[in-house]
Amino acid sequence: MTPEQLSRVVADALAALVAEGALVLHGDLPREVRVERPKVKEHGDYAMNVALQLAKQAGRPPREIAELLAARLASATGIAHVEVAGPGFLNVRVGAGAQGAVAGAIVAAGEAYGRSDVLRGRRVNVEFISANPTGPLHLGHTRWAALGDAIGRVLAAAGAQVTREFYINDRGAQMDKFGASLAAAAAGQPVPDDGYHGDYVVELASQIAVDRPELSELPADERVAAFRDEGYRRQLVEQRAQLDGFRTHFDVWASESALHDDDRVKHGIERLREQGHLYEADGALWMRTTDFGDDRDRVLVRSNGAFTYFASDSAYYVDKRERGFSPCIYLLGADHHGYVNRLRAIAACAGDDPDRDIDVLIGQLVKVVRGGQELRLSRRAGTILSLQEVVDLTGVDALRYTLCRFPADSPMTVDIDLVTRTSNDNPVYYVQYAHARLSSILRNAVGLGLAADADTYDPALLAHQREGDLLRALADLPRVVEQAAALREPHRVARYLEETAATFHRFYDECRVLPMGDEEAGDLHRARLVLVAATRLVLGNGLSLLGVTAPERM
RNA sequence: GCGCCCGUAGCUCAGCUGGACAGAGCAACGGACUUCUAAUCCGUCGGUCGCAGGUUCGAAUCCUGCCGGGCGCACCA
Numbered sequence: 163m164t165p166e167q168l169s170r171v172v173a174d175a176l177a178a179l180v181a182e183g184a185l186v187l188h189g190d191l192p193r194e195v196r197v198e199r200p201k202v203k204e205h206g207d208y209a210m211n212v213a214l215q216l217a218k219q220a221g222r223p224p225r226e227i228a229e230l231l232a233a234r235l236a237s238a239t240g241i242a243h244v245e246v247a248g249p250g251f252l253n254v255r256v257g258a259g260a261q262g263a264v265a266g267a268i269v270a271a272g273e274a275y276g277r278s279d280v281l282r283g284r285r286v287n288v289e290f291i292s293a294n295p296t297g298p299l300h301l302g303h304t305r306w307a308a309l310g311d312a313i314g315r316v317l318a319a320a321g322a323q324v325t326r327e328f329y330i331n332d333r334g335a336q337m338d339k340f341g342a343s344l345a346a347a348a349a350g351q352p353v354p355d356d357g358y359h360g361d362y363v364v365e366l367a368s369q370i371a372v373d374r375p376e377l378s379e380l381p382a383d384e385r386v387a388a389f390r391d392e393g394y395r396r397q398l399v400e401q402r403a404q405l406d407g408f409r410t411h412f413d414v415w416a417s418e419s420a421l422h423d424d425d426r427v428k429h430g431i432e433r434l435r436e437q438g439h440l441y442e443a444d445g446a447l448w449m450r451t452t453d454f455g456d457d458r459d460r461v462l463v464r465s466n467g468a469f470t471y472f473a474s475d476s477a478y479y480v481d482k483r484e485r486g487f488s489p490c491i492y493l494l495g496a497d498h499h500g501y502v503n504r505l506r507a508i509a510a511c512a513g514d515d516p517d518r519d520i521d522v523l524i525g526q527l528v529k530v531v532r533g534g535q536e537l538r539l540s541r542r543a544g545t546i547l548s549l550q551e552v553v554d555l556t557g558v559d560a561l562r563y564t565l566c567r568f569p570a571d572s573p574m575t576v577d578i579d580l581v582t583r584t585s586n587d588n589p590v591y592y593v594q595y596a597h598a599r600l601s602s603i604l605r606n607a608v609g610l611g612l613a614a615d616a617d618t619y620d621p622a623l624l625a626h627q628r629e630g631d632l633l634r635a636l637a638d639l640p641r642v643v644e645q646a647a648a649l650r651e652p653h654r655v656a657r658y659l660e661e662t663a664a665t666f667h668r669f670y671d672e673c674r675v676l677p678m679g680d681e682e683a684g685d686l687h688r689a690r691l692v693l694v695a696a697t698r699l700v701l702g703n704g705l706s707l708l709g710v711t712a713p714e715r716m
Numbered sequence: 717g718c719g720c721c722c723g724u725a726g727c728u729c730a731g732c733u734g735g736a737c738a739g740a741g742c743a744a745c746g747g748a749c750u751u752c753u754a755a756u757c758c759g760u761c762g763g764u765c766g767c768a769g770g771u772u773c774g775a776a777u778c779c780u781g782c783c784g785g786g787c788g789c790a791c792c793a
Contacts, residue, residue: 198732201739211735214773224773248736249773294793334793446791457719457789464791471793499720500788526721526786568729571721573786575728580742587742588755595755603752638732645732657730660740664757671748671757678751694752716755 163240163260164267164637165197168208171241172197172252175234176212184230187219199634206243206253207261207634213250224250261630262621262689264637268696269616276639276703281322281647287487288314291405292329295397296340296358299404299549301576302495305528307549308565308709310493311410312652315707320647325487328412329478332394333419334471341390344370348378348389366393404550408558409709418474421481427469430477431462439511449476451507454516460504476508483514489521491650493570499524523650525570532578547578556581559710563590566708567656589660590710593701596663598716600698603675605714607691610676612683614695623689628669632693635662636700643707652708659704666697 172195179185192212200209213228220227228246235244235252240260245253268275290310291303299307310326318324331337343357347367353359370392371378377388398415405411421427431447434440439450445465449472452459462473482490490509494501502524506516514520529536530547553561555578564581567589568574580587607613624633638658646654675690677683702712 196732198735200736202736205736209736214735217773251736331793336793339793444791448791461791466791468791470791472791496721496787498788502720524721524787529786572729573722577728580728589741591755592741595753599753599756601753606752642732649733653730654732657740658732660730664740667756668758670752674752676752716753 163256164264165199165208165641167240168254168256169195169197171238172210172212172231172235175231175238178234179230185220185222185227187216188221189219192216199638200253205247205251206245206255207630208254208256210252210254211250213246213252217250228252257622258625258630259622261633262624262693264621264633265624265689265693265696266616266619266621268636268699269614269692272699273703275699276643276707277319277321278640278644279321280644281317281320284322285325285486285488286317286322287325287327287482287485287490288317288493289327289329289491290493292331293401294331294336294340295394295401296336297360297397298362299401301530301547301549301552302528304408304549304552304561305525305565305570305574306493306495307405307408307410308562309525309570309652312562312566312655312708313491313493313650315709316643316646316650316652316655319643319707322647325413326411327414327416327482330398330415330417332417333422333474337390337394338386340393341386341388343367344389344393345382345386366396370396404548404553408549408553409562416478418478421474421477422469426481427473427477430480431473433480434462434476434511437511437513449508449511451504451511454503454507454510456503456507460507472504475505476512479505479508479520480512483512483519488519490519491521491523493523493525496524496526521650523570526573528565529573529575530578531575552578552581559594560588560590563593563656563708563710564588566652569651569653589656591716593659593663593705594710594713595716596666597698597701597705597712598714599670600666600694600701601714603694604691604698606676610683612676612687612691614691615688616692616695619689619692620685621689623686624693626669626673628665628672629690629693632662632665632669632697635665636696638662639700639704646707655704655707659701662697662700662704666701669693 176195177191180187180191192215195210195212198209200206213224213231216227217224225246228250231252232244232246235241235254240257241254242257243255247253288310290306291299293299293303314324314326339354339357343353343363344367346353346357347364348371353363367389370389374392377385377392380388431440434449439453440462441448441450446461447463448459448461450459460472461470462476463469479490492505502522505522506520509516509520560581564576604614642654642658646652673690675687675694677687705712
């Protein structure tokens with residue numbers, strides 16, 4: 163019996179009580195009965211607080227309601243024991259057979275276990291990183307790469323159709339500064355003070371100068387533009403290669419300048435104009451974002467006729483919506499949190515519901531510590547720790563896992579020395595090791611002529627305390643995934659995996675799976691083998707939601 | 717000045733969106749391998765959940781005000 167099944171049983175019992183008139187509720191039945199796993203095992207396998215929540219609506223003491231429900235549940239199949247505890251909690255123990263059946267169900271579901279269709283039909287756009295193509299990606303971007311990709315995976319697992327998108331800020335003054343920096347460096351001149359100063363600028367400039375000598379012959383202004391475009395092209399290739407290596411793949415690379423070139427900016431502004439929130443003042447075109455919580459109105463077209471960056475943002479949002487996405491998710495660094503109200507106001511001004519159609523996630527920036535010292539990351543100052551450098555040090559798995567382990571809004575410190583360490587200071591190895599151990603058992607089983615057979619094992623034999631603990635942990639994956647998707651919090655998956663791995667290790671410690679020596683294989687061996695296969699699937703499926711590999715051996 | 721995020725064990729951090737005595741890892745100390753991977757397991761030590769009020773059967777969680785830290789407030793990109 164899974165928590166979802168239990169929840170349904172209790173909801174049905176509740177509905178029956180109401181239908182019979184045994185319970186009168188003011189208002190509707192609760193949409194869902196929440197099932198929790200109590201921390202204290204004396205409180206049973208599962209606990210529910212429906213009775214406490216309904217007390218007010220029913221106008222009766224919670225314990226009375228709980229008693230009514232308990233009487234009904236006592237005879238339900240799969241439930242071994244029900245009791246009312248404390249102020250009105252409903253504590254349930256699940257029968258061994260019903261509990262053990264979970265393992266077989268997981269094996270039968272295979273790689274689909276943990277997936278659901280709660281978001282079926284939703285087309286979700288996840289935009290993240292969106293760096294300027296003026297240099298290598300650094301560790302700051304890496305958090306969004308790991309997180310954004312994992313959010314995409316989790317949403318897809320919940321049934322959504324996901325498009326991952328990278329918005330290229332390839333237009334405007336920063337690009338020109340980049341071009342000027344390259345042109346200067348190529349000519350052996352010092353880069354402008356407000357330009358880009360990293361070593362990579364010099365390298366890139368000299369490569370371009372060698373590969374495309376004709377560019378250096380151009381007149382000054384054309385030369386800057388030529389170096390800018392060539393540098394841009396190469397940086398983009400570089401960024402994509404680095405992200406590929408980090409297992410982060412984008413479905414769409416959206417160019418800001420393309421948005422202008424094919425008039426989607428104009429089109430977007432027209433669409434917004436139809437909604438009636440644009441006005442002209444002081445020769446400029448404004449959007450009345452203050453109608454929707456922004457602290458000031460924003461300019462779309464300056465009095466000199468130039469489009470603002472905000473115009474691109476607005477048009478880009480309209481473009482996404484016209485491609486059918488809802489919600490459009492944005493991952494932004496904390497240094498951009500001022501954009502939240504602005505972006506939500508764009509959605510509102512476009513006639514959308516910001517709570518439904520847009521979701522702006524703010525992530526705290528990562529602090530980087532190496533050798534006990536904090537590194538200050540600045541591209542323009544040239545003190546970059548690039549994504550590639552860090553990946554080379556730590557490996558993709560360790561880095562991805564570490565970055566996905568924490569909620570985005572919690573400030574995190576990446577200690578390079580720690581992530582680099584391939585010891586059990588590193589939770590990723592703890593989880594991977596469990597998976598390798600499980601794989602090993604299954605390999606050895608094959609050697610003994612045994613295989614996990616979900617159809618013929620006896621689920622009631624999985625009655626050991628450690629087996630029950632493990633089964634209940636495994637049964638949690640679907641709701642962990644659902645919640646991770648709903649809240650856009652993949653770290654829940656990581657934490658869940660750590661707990662489940664620990665639960666497995668404890669099981670392993672006490673419960674022998676395979677027959678020893680000349681021992682004949684019995685029904686308990688077969689049942690445990692199914693449990694092992696189920697556990698391996700859960701860890702493997704969970705790791706893949708984070709984009710981390712599940713090794714067969716370590 | 718206005719706004720957003722954070723403050724939980726010595727350290728790094730969870731805390732299931734209000735539940736039953738506040739958790740994990742690391743660090744410290746002590747145990748467990750002749751048979752499925754010891755990258756593991758078990759035990760001990762460790763907390764006024766920043767402070768003060770409020771909401772209620774019940775608050776680390778929600779509200780208000782302080783304190784401390786990070787970040788942001790352009791016809792910039």
